[in-house]
Amino acid sequence: MGTRTIIEEKIFNDLEKLSEKYKKEAADFIAYLKVKEELSVTKEILKDEELLKSIMKGDEDFRKGRVKKWTEIREDV
Numbered sequence: 001m002g003t004r005t006i007i008e009e010k011i012f013n014d015l016e017k018l019s020e021k022y023k024k025e026a027a028d029f030i031a032y033l034k035v036k037e038e039l040s041v042t043k044e045i046l047k048d049e050e051l052l053k054s055i056m057k058g059d060e061d062f063r064k065g066r067v068k069k070w071t072e073i074r075e076d077v
């Protein structure tokens with residue numbers, strides 16, 4: 001699985017000691033934090049006007065079929 005940080009080890013050790021009810025609450029809270037972090041990143045992207053324009057242009061290109069298959073370009077990467 002790979003190496004865990006000291007913080008991750010503490011989280012998993014503490015989680016093992018919780019009742020099923022509190023494990024569910026912990027899982028719900030972690031899911032909330034994950035969404036909160038994702039929204040934070042989305043907000044940062046929306047603040048960057050140039051990046052947002054680039055994303056919107058890419059979306060428009062995709063919708064209009066101005067795309068290439070990965071197999072066509074992967075040799076150049």
